[in-house]
Structure formats: C-alpha cells, structure tokens
Amino acid sequence: MSSANPLMPQQATILDITEETPDIKTLRVVGKDGLPFDFMPGQCAMLSVPPVGEAIFSITSSPTCRECLEFSIKNVGNVSNALHCLVPGQQIGIRGPYGNGFPVDQMKGKDLLFIGGGIGLAPLRSLISYCFAHREDYGHIDIVYGARSPADLIRKSEVRESWAEQPDTSVYLTVDAEFPDWDGHVGFVPTYVSELAFKPEGKIAITCGPPIMIKFVLQALDKLGFSADQVITTLEMRMKCGVGKCGRCNLGSVYVCKDGPVFSLEELNALPAEY
Amino acid sequence: MKKLIARDKLPELWEALAARGPLYLPVQEGPVVSFKTWEEGAEANLEATATAVSPKDVFLPREETFLQYKSDGTKLELIPLEDIDPVTVFGIHPCDLRAVEMLDKVYLEQDPPDTLYKKRRENTTVVALSCDRPDPFCFCNEFDVDPADAPGADVMAYLRNGNVLLEARNDKGRALLEQAGDLLQDGSAESVEKKEVKTADFGLNLEGLPENLKERFEDPAWDELYKSCLGCGVCTYVCPTCYCFDVEDFGHEREGQRFRCWDSCMYGHFTEMAGGHNPRAGRRERVRQRFMHKLRYYPETFGEIACVGCGRCLRSCPVNLDIVQAIKALGGETVEQR
Numbered sequence: 001m002s003s004a005n006p007l008m009p010q011q012a013t014i015l016d017i018t019e020e021t022p023d024i025k026t027l028r029v030v031g032k033d034g035l036p037f038d039f040m041p042g043q044c045a046m047l048s049v050p051p052v053g054e055a056i057f058s059i060t061s062s063p064t065c066r067e068c069l070e071f072s073i074k075n076v077g078n079v080s081n082a083l084h085c086l087v088p089g090q091q092i093g094i095r096g097p098y099g100n101g102f103p104v105d106q107m108k109g110k111d112l113l114f115i116g117g118g119i120g121l122a123p124l125r126s127l128i129s130y131c132f133a134h135r136e137d138y139g140h141i142d143i144v145y146g147a148r149s150p151a152d153l154i155r156k157s158e159v160r161e162s163w164a165e166q167p168d169t170s171v172y173l174t175v176d177a178e179f180p181d182w183d184g185h186v187g188f189v190p191t192y193v194s195e196l197a198f199k200p201e202g203k204i205a206i207t208c209g210p211p212i213m214i215k216f217v218l219q220a221l222d223k224l225g226f227s228a229d230q231v232i233t234t235l236e237m238r239m240k241c242g243v244g245k246c247g248r249c250n251l252g253s254v255y256v257c258k259d260g261p262v263f264s265l266e267e268l269n270a271l272p273a274e275y
Numbered sequence: 276m277k278k279l280i281a282r283d284k285l286p287e288l289w290e291a292l293a294a295r296g297p298l299y300l301p302v303q304e305g306p307v308v309s310f311k312t313w314e315e316g317a318e319a320n321l322e323a324t325a326t327a328v329s330p331k332d333v334f335l336p337r338e339e340t341f342l343q344y345k346s347d348g349t350k351l352e353l354i355p356l357e358d359i360d361p362v363t364v365f366g367i368h369p370c371d372l373r374a375v376e377m378l379d380k381v382y383l384e385q386d387p388p389d390t391l392y393k394k395r396r397e398n399t400t401v402v403a404l405s406c407d408r409p410d411p412f413c414f415c416n417e418f419d420v421d422p423a424d425a426p427g428a429d430v431m432a433y434l435r436n437g438n439v440l441l442e443a444r445n446d447k448g449r450a451l452l453e454q455a456g457d458l459l460q461d462g463s464a465e466s467v468e469k470k471e472v473k474t475a476d477f478g479l480n481l482e483g484l485p486e487n488l489k490e491r492f493e494d495p496a497w498d499e500l501y502k503s504c505l506g507c508g509v510c511t512y513v514c515p516t517c518y519c520f521d522v523e524d525f526g527h528e529r530e531g532q533r534f535r536c537w538d539s540c541m542y543g544h545f546t547e548m549a550g551g552h553n554p555r556a557g558r559r560e561r562v563r564q565r566f567m568h569k570l571r572y573y574p575e576t577f578g579e580i581a582c583v584g585c586g587r588c589l590r591s592c593p594v595n596l597d598i599v600q601a602i603k604a605l606g607g608e609t610v611e612q613r
Contacts, residue, residue: 005390008355050344051524051531077549091351238548240522243387247519248546253575272492274554
C-alpha cells in the first residue's frame with residue numbers, strides 16, 4: 001500500500017458512543033476488517049466527517065485492545081462537533097496512524113508518573129492501558145488525574161476501579177473546586193503534584209492536559225528535582241496532512257505530526273516555544 | 276538530440292504538444308504573464324523574465340480534488356480520484372525548475388511520498404527555457420542557479436533570432452521532440468553558446484546564515500521586520516518554494532469532494548486550533564515562521580536555503596518586505612572590509 005495516496009482515508013464504522021462528560025464523548029471505531037491499522041500509544045489518527053472535514057485526534061485505546069479504536073473527543077470545533085452528532089452504525093473516514101508515539105521501550109524498568117488534566121487523559125489512557133497490559137515491564141505506577149469538576153472527569157469507573165486495583169499502582173484524583181457530590185481531593189493538578197512530593201529517582205513523568213496545566217506541572221516537576229529528560233509530554237497543533245508536508249504543525253525543523261506529538265522536555269526546550 | 280523551429284511556427288508546435296495532454300506555458304493576459312494551459316489563440320510570451328506566479332502549480336495545483344464521497348446517511352463511500360493526464364510544461368526558467376527540485380525533497384524524498392505530486396512529476400515533460408534577460412529583481416546567481424541552463428530539464432530550449440533551438444536531455448525529452456515530428460528541423464549542427472548571465476548583486480552573504488539563525492529566534496530584528504507586513508500572503512502565493520496546503524471538503528451530506536489547495540503561513544487561521552488557541556497568533560510570529568522556514572528550518576532538514584532568487588517576492592510585496600530585506604536584517608549582508 002506504499003503507493004497509496006497518504007491523504008486518502010478508509011471507511012470506518014462507529015460501534016458505539018459513550019457520553020463521558022457534558023462535552024466529551026468516547027467513540028469506538030472499527031475498520032472494514034477489525035482495526036483499521038496497527039499503532040503505538042501516543043499516535044494519532046485523522047477522522048473525517050464529510051462535508052465538515054477532517055481533524056486529528058489522539059487514539060485513546062491501547063494497541064493491546066484488538067477489537068476497535070477508541071477516541072475520547074471533546075466538542076470544541078467543527079469536526080469534533082460533527083463526530084459528537086454521529087450515532088452507532090454510521091461510517092466515517094479514518095487514516096493513520098500518525099506521529100512517533102510514547103517511548104515505551106525507553107520507559108521499561110522505570111517507575112511511571114502519569115499526570116493528566118481534563119481531556120488530556122485521552123492520549124495518556126492509551127499508554128496507561130498499554131503499561132498495564134505489559135505490567136512486568138514497568139515499575140510502580142502513579143496516576144494523578146484532575147478536571148474542573150467531578151462531572152468533567154472522563155472514564156471515571158475505569159480510573160477509580162480497574163486502574164486503582166492494578167498491582168503496584170496508586171491513583172490520585174482531584175477537582176479544581178469543592179462540589180457537593182465530591183469527597184476526594186480538591187485543588188489544581190500542579191499543586192497536587194507538588195503536595196504528593198513524588199521522588200524523581202528512577203521515574204519518568206508523562207503529562208498531558210491544557211497548556212496552562214502543563215506549564216505549571218513542568219514547573220512543579222522541576223522543583224521536585226525531575227530533569228528534562230525524565231519528563232515527557234505530547235503536543236497538540238492544527239494539522240491537515242499528518243505526514244509532515246502541509247506546514248501547519250511545523251515547529252523549528254520538526255513537524256509535530258510526524259516527529260511528535262510526543263517530546264521529552266529536553267527535546268521541547270530545544271524547539272521554538274510556538275505551541 | 277537537437278531540433279530547430281522557426282519562431283513563427285511555434286503556434287503549430289503548441290498545437291501539436293497540446294494534443295498529448297495539457298500544455299502549460301507563459302501566456303500574456305493584459306499586463307500579466309502567467310503559466311496557463313494553452314488554448315488556440317492564446318498569446319504565449321517566451322520573452323517575459325518571470326511569470327507573476329511561479330509555475331509550481333503544474334506539480335502542486337492551486338486546487339486539486341483527490342477524493343469523492345457518497346453517503347446515504349449511514350454508509351460512507353470514499354472514492355479516490357487519481358487520474359492525472361500527461362502534461363507538458365514549456366518555458367520554465369532554470370530558477371523555477373531549481374525550486375521544483377526543492378519541492379521534490381519534501382514531496383518525493385521525504386517519507387511518505389506524496390502520490391499526487393509524484394504522478395504529476397512523472398507525467399510531466401519539462402521544457403526549460405534558457406534565460407538571458409534577468410531583470411533588476413533577479414538574483415538567482417546568489418543561489419548557484421545558472422540562468423542559461425537547467426540541469427533538471429527534459430528539453431532545454433534556447434530563444435534565438437528567428438528560431439528556437441530545442442535540445443533533448445533524456446528519453447522523455449527525445450520522445451517529446453519525436454512526437455512533434457516534421458514541425459521540427461534537424462538542429463544537430465547547431466551549437467549552444469555558453470553564456471554567462473549575471474543577476475543582481477544585493478550584497479548578500481549567505482555563508483553560515485542557517486546556522487547563525489539558530490541564535491536569532493528572539494532577535495530584536497523580528498520586532499521591526501514584521502511591522503510593515505499586511506498579512507496579504509502574496510509572497511507565499513508567488514513563491515516557487517512555498518508548498519503549504521489546506522485540505523477541505525466541498526459538497527453536502529450525500530455527496531461531494533475533498534480537495535487540497537494552496538494555503539499560507541501568513542494567515543492567522545493557518546495554525547488556529549479548534550477552541551481558539553493559536554501558536555502563531557500575531558504577524559510577528561508568522562513573518563518569523565516564513566523566513567525562518569526558508570532560511571533555517573528547511574536548510575536544517577535538506578541542506579540548502581529554500582530560495583532560488585527568482586525575485587517574485589521583491590516584485591510583488593506591496594510593502595517591500597521581501598526575502599532580501601529579511602536576510603539583510605538577520606545578519607546576511609556583506610560587510611565591506613576597510
């Protein structure tokens with residue numbers, strides 16, 4: 001298939017749709033014969049709903065899930081809105097996978113600290129599930145996840161039950177403010193990370209969330225003594241082609257769609273801060 | 276293989292070449308010369324120095340439909356549209372062909388290859404035209420382009436008094452000349468005079484410029500340079516080495532098409548994300564992106580500055596914010612030794 005037009009999508013069918021929060025839905029998608037393509041955690045796919053168009057989304061499921069691809073999508077733009085309006089059985093266009101993905105081999109043998117905010121859990125969830133499926137390859141796993149309110153936390157039952165019950169795993173949830181139905185931690189994710197005072201030794205921190213959260217999480221990790229090569233994040237840019245040609249996600253001499261979206265803080269520090 | 280044709284017989288040659296498939300050549304329309312598909316009666320102008328817009332659209336069309344979709348509300352059919360006719364382009368200047376070779380690096384050599392571009396490139400026979408009349412904006416010498424000769428051409432054409440000499444450089448070129456048959460006379464005895472064509476010397480010093488720009492992302496020069504920019508994007512449209520594109524759908528829910536078209540990093544929406552965040556929200560960031568891409572990022576990946584000195588941005592920019600001004604503001608000016 002190497003001679004195929006890289007901009008040409010294939011058909012995929014919506015298996016089902018879960019409403020996660022008032023503005024986030026998880027779509028389960030299957031290709032003609034099972035998975036549309038193989039991929040690694042952190043990689044992305046272009047989803048299209050003609051005539052609205054095409055946009056890039058991170059894949060939320062783990063490659064160890066062989067039934068379908070999952071996308072947890074926040075309704076913020078034209079294509080995400082069109083995806084939110086779909087019903088099971090409808091077909092969309094899909095192409096991918098795009099990007100480098102998380103360095104799962106380099107992470108082997110390390111303790112992992114996942115720090116997610118809001119919809120930022122979507123790409124992390126692929127990696128977290130992957131690490132659980134290869135549990136013996138990784139050390140202790142800490143997961144800090146927060147959102148504005150309890151209603152904005154995605155995949156609540158999975159996070160609280162199945163993840164918290166995994167061996168050698170700690171899950172820390174937080175919301176930004178007090179809510180009547182919430183008896184968990186209250187406070188912003190970066191502050192919570194500082195309070196939990198994670199030790200950097202033998203650890204890799206992987207973070208994704210709103211830009212402002214990432215900014216303060218990076219500061220918090222720095223104060224805790226994490227070096228730039230111990231911190232990994234994944235960038236979001238506007239993209240049209242996914243293959244490093246259309247120019248939108250160009251950052252210095254890299255294209256986020258093909259050279260990213262996953263970067264270590266060390267790599268990011270060497271790039272223009274235009275993201 | 277060398278052939279000759281009298282200049283007054285050229286319209287017959289256009290007709291013969293157009294029978295093979297679309298023939299692009301510089302056409303005079305009012306005051307503007309642009310590469311157009313030849314139609315009977317079109318006024319070809321081989322004397323023009325540079326066309327207003329570069330001929331990159333032969334390989335990377337302004338709009339290019341590549342997919343047709345049909346939907347019954349549930350099922351979605353996606354049909355690729357990839358039929359690309361064999362094309363002849365006649366009269367491309369050495370600078371512009373050199374620029375196409377820069378596009379090749381992005382669209383052919385960098386994985387995955389762009390199949391639409393690849394097919395156009397393979398299906399196109401290039402007749403390059405030796406250029407001996409640079410205007411005051413031409414500075415291709417600066418980028419080691421020889422205006423008189425285009426090494427990447429299938430056929431090299433030389434305008435002479437009363438006739439045109441056509442020299443096939445490869446099989447594709449020979450096939451083109453053979454197809455023109457009796458219209459062409461034997462030119463094997465003709466010799467090609469090697470001419471040295473001098474272009475403008477703006478006093479640029481490009482030595483080490485890409486490397487030096489690594490330290491100039493936050494240079495105060497950007498704070499001044501961008502101020503006159505109108506954000507019109509004309510520089511990117513006329514530029515032979517600009518290659519950014521957009522992908523959009525056209526149609527309704529039941530059927531329609533997907534196309535790509537030229538886009539410009541000079542426009543605010545180019546990087547604006549759903550939700551409103553924009554990594555290059557201001558003109559300063561966008562002007563910096565365009566020049567840094569030409570002068571630093573592209574060279575870092577492909578080993579050469581993405582400019583061929585065609586002079587189009589110098590001729591077209593309404594506020595003279597062209598690449599020469601940028602290079603000078605960024606330390607690329609020759610300093611006279613006392």
